[in-house]
Amino acid sequence: MIDLYTAKTPNGRKISIMLEECGLPYRVNMVDIGRGEQFQPDFIRINPNAKIPAIVDHDSRGQPVPVFESGSILIYLAEKTGRFLPVSPIPRSACLSWLFWQVGNVGPMFGQANHFATVAGERLAYPTERFGAEAARLVRLMDQHLETSEFLAGDYSIADMASFPWLSVALSSICQARPQIAGEGHNVRRWLSDIASRPAVVRGMAVGRALEPAEARNTKLAPTMSDGAA
Numbered sequence: 360m361i362d363l364y365t366a367k368t369p370n371g372r373k374i375s376i377m378l379e380e381c382g383l384p385y386r387v388n389m390v391d392i393g394r395g396e397q398f399q400p401d402f403i404r405i406n407p408n409a410k411i412p413a414i415v416d417h418d419s420r421g422q423p424v425p426v427f428e429s430g431s432i433l434i435y436l437a438e439k440t441g442r443f444l445p446v447s448p449i450p451r452s453a454c455l456s457w458l459f460w461q462v463g464n465v466g467p468m469f470g471q472a473n474h475f476a477t478v479a480g481e482r483l484a485y486p487t488e489r490f491g492a493e494a495a496r497l498v499r500l501m502d503q504h505l506e507t508s509e510f511l512a513g514d515y516s517i518a519d520m521a522s523f524p525w526l527s528v529a530l531s532s533i534c535q536a537r538p539q540i541a542g543e544g545h546n547v548r549r550w551l552s553d554i555a556s557r558p559a560v561v562r563g564m565a566v567g568r569a570l571e572p573a574e575a576r577n578t579k580l581a582p583t584m585s586d587g588a589a
């Protein structure tokens with residue numbers, strides 16, 4: 360059994376998607392980051408950086424294994440199962456390049472762009488422009504890449520799982536906010552739609568909320584999944 364520590368955010372959903380894709384038994388522990396549960400000592404012992412997602416793998420030999428940072432967790436689960444991360448060096452490096460592209464660029468830049476556009480109490484022109492422009496540049500780059508590529512790197516992989524939850528929440532608002540990319544993003548939309556139709560993705564995205572009736576008809580929750588305390 361794997362304990363998943365998560366919240367209803369794109370970073371958290373990367374991991375529930377991967378767990379569902381691999382069919383691994385896991386238990387959901389929702390961490391209320393709005394109320395500061397990520398700073399509680401029990402959670403800091405799992406992730407000293409005090410952020411979701413994190414996992415504890417109780418199925419390894421010896422002591423339970425804590426893993427934090429979404430990219431690191433995706434690689435851990437891929438190596439544990441032998442799935443969604445190629446083994447041979449060239450396709451593996453392509454997959455890892457796009458995975459690190461997401462964790463080093465898309466997550467931080469989309470997060471800051473959203474923060475300064477919608478969360479910050481004050482509208483500050485410089486950071487709004489800086490992070491908004493960078494988010495738009497990343498969308499354009501991804502759209503151009505997906506013009507000739509079905510997925511980010513070869514077959515569907517952990518690189519796609521890392522980017523999917525972020526693009527699914529942010530693509531429309533980034534395109535609307537930046538006139539220079541208005542009308543772009545059709546390759547990203549095709550990619551989003553292909554991935555969104557995967558039953559494991561529907562289940563992974565639903566962690567922490569009840570499935571809509573249409574979703575429930577098309578998918579089946581893993582029998583081992585349950586909510587627990589953080």
Ligand SMILES: N[C@@H](CCC(=O)N[C@@H](CS)C(=O)NCC(=O)O)C(=O)O
Nearest residue numbers: 368370392409410411412428429430
């Ligand atoms: N680089 C980290 C980012 C994780 C992260 O930013 N998590 C957010 C939620 S999406 C969080 O826990 N925020 C709480 C806080 O910053 O106090 C990863 O990829 O796992």
